[in-house]
Amino acid sequence: MSGDAVVVGGGLAGTLAVAALLGHVDSVTVIERDRYPEQPVFRKGVPQGRHLHVFLSGGQRALERLLPGAIAELEAAGAHRMEAPRDVLTRTPNGWHRRLHEGRHAVISCTRPLLDATVRAQLLAEAAGSGTRVEVLEAWEAVGLLGGADRVTGLRVRSRDTGHAERELPADLVVDASGRGSRAPRWLAELGRRAPREEVIDAGIGYSTQMFRPAEPLRTAVVLEPRPALPRGAAWSPVEGGNWLLTLAGVRGHHPPTDASEVPDFVASLDEPYLLDHLRTCEAVSPPYAYRDTANRRRDYHAQGGVPEGFLAVSDAACTFNPIYGQGMSVAMLSGLALRECVADGGLRRPGFAAMAQRAVARAGETAWLTAVGADRPYAAGADDTPPGAAERLQTWYFGRLAARATHDPVVGAAFRDVTHLTAPPSRLLAPAVALRTVVLPRRPGLASIPLRVEGA
Ligand SMILES: Cc1cc2nc3c(=O)[nH]c(=O)nc-3n(C[C@H](O)[C@H](O)[C@H](O)COP(=O)(O)OP(=O)(O)OC[C@H]3O[C@@H](n4cnc5c(N)ncnc54)[C@H](O)[C@@H]3O)c2cc1C
Known part of the structure; x- marks a missing residue:
């Protein structure tokens, strides 16, 4: 074991990056802008946390390898486990999927705060016996990188408490897990490197999510996919505490309402009486919350010369997906696994580690990227009008x-x-x-x- 790592962002990807490094490095320091709440409730640093977050089986399998027992903890905390396609009723532009008991894939559904808090608790328990010293600096914010164009040697951080003290944290590896708002491109430019190039495919989808309590509990989720003739959709899924989340989605010109009184009309326009009838039996327990920044965006850190030694970007900080496909958290888990395999193979001080790990992380997200981009390209702004070959x-x-x-x-x-x-x-x-x-x-x-x-x- 050798080396010290600093992780920017103590969200899901940051937590998984720490899990990946446990037992392979001397210390990991996590810098988190927020203070973690006592209970699993929404926090500002994860603005998407009010929206429905389903957790796919690929991500679950990766999580179990990184933090064994985490899925059982989630279920014990009230998360729902639903078999697909048996319990996830899906209407596609080609009609409904049959309701077969296939037994290959389960989806976990709970609120994002519950998922984050459970995974974090599991990490802290695992860290205790790992031999790696883990320190979490809450209410500290990363403000820049240390080092030069070829090698990052640490992180500059600033306290968010009065006085705004600054510190420098030397590190062999800085992992950027600060999410879709990452400022690392600017920090790298300040060190004299080119900022990463971005590939953006934006279907212009808007979301709105509201929490409900149904009169009768159900064990199934309902997904209505957008179709070319009516590019609007919905996903309706149970979460812990007897509540349900309804996420509505629509491309430009079809954005769902943020006024609760307009939600039933939007649902009626989806032409699925079952969902509308069910909604009428429910009591709203939150207002609808909107989310608009839903583009697929990939920074080319994985390209030749894309990162200096000592720097790695993971999950949303490197690549975001249109959330309609429910992949981002699973990619965070798969990226964690990829990082662990790299660090286990020679440690993080070996020459070329950052570039190798960055490519491995990109491979971990490749399937998600190809499927999301393939589906969104026809709706994307500036889509190519030239006839296809x-x-x-x-x-x-x-x-x-x-x-x-x-x-x-x-x-x-x-x-x-x-x-x-x-x-x-x-x-x-x-x-x-x-x-x-x-x-x-x-x-x-x-x-x-x-x-x-x-x-x-
Ligand atoms: C509307 C919506 C719905 C979604 N639904 C799904 C779904 O159903 N299934 C799914 O798998 N994925 C879904 N996603 C994707 C998922 O939310 C993200 O992929 C996932 O949160 C990425 O985790 P992250 O840790 O990279 O980033 P985040 O969860 O955004 O965490 C970033 C962390 O970094 C901290 N931070 C930021 N800047 C700094 C700084 N300078 N210094 C210190 N700390 C900092 C923040 O406070 C935060 O804690 C959805 C996304 C959206 C927008």
Whole structure:
């Protein structure tokens, strides 16, 4: 074990980065701008924390490897575990998915504050016996990097308490886990490096989320995906404490309301009486909260020469996804696992560590990036108007058929879920059995109405 690390941001990705480093470094210091609340409640540093956050099976598996027992702790704290597609009723532009008991993927649903607090408690318990000294500086803010253009040697931090004292924290590795508002591009430019280039695909989706308490508890989630003719959608899922979160979404011109009195009309426009009827039996326990910054944005830290020695950006600080696909937290977990594999292989002081770890982190998010960007490109502002070439037309034709088939074909559906739940790479969609069924069997839509019963039950 050798080396000292500093992590900027004590959110989910920061917590997972610490978990990855435990037992491999002498010390980790976490800098968190907020003070953590006593109870799992919303905090300012995670503004998206009021919105529905579903946790996919790919992320769960990574979390269990980093912090064994964390999923059981989440369920014990009230998080719901739902099998997909059995308990996650999904209407796609091709109709409803069949309600099969597949037993491959479970989705965890709870509020974001509960998830963060549980994972953090698990980390602190794990840290105690790890041999790594973990210190968390709450109400301290990172304000710049130390070092030069080729090597980062630490972090400048400032207290948020009166007096605003400043400190310098030397480190072998600075991990930027400060989320989508990361200021690291500016800090790197101040050291004389080029700021990372950004690739942005923005479907212009707006969200609004409101919490409800239903008269009768249900164990299923409902997802209504946007479709080209009506680019509006909804996700409705149980969380702890007997409450439900309803997240509404719409592309530019269809942004959902932030006035509670307009929510039922927006839901009615989605043309799904089941959801509207259910909503009418519920009592609102919060106002609707809006969120608009939902672009897919990737900084090219993973490119050749993208990071100096001693600096690594993870999760939202490096790459954000349109949240409609529910991938960001799972990518934070997969990135943590990738970091652990790198640090276990020779330690963080080995030459070229940062670049190697940055590429590994980018690979951990690649499936999420490809699926989110592939789906959003047609809606993106400034989308290319030039007619697609033959290869692109073939790809669109294939994935159009595959998505339709996935609603009802168990073989194609399983492959589709493996990829969208981040347990398999996109190449799984081209496996011979999947490709054969997609291409040869006739195209059929999914179910015409919501499947209220589980098949075979
Ligand atoms: C509306 C919405 C819905 C979403 N739904 C889902 C979903 O269903 N499933 C899913 O998996 N993902 C979802 N996501 C994505 C998910 O929220 C993010 O991917 C995830 O929070 C990333 O974690 P993070 O730790 O990188 O960043 P954050 O959670 O944003 O944490 C950043 C932390 O850094 C701290 N910080 C920032 N700057 C500084 C500084 N200078 N100094 C010190 N501390 C600092 C902040 O206080 C905060 O604690 C959603 C996102 C949005 C916007």
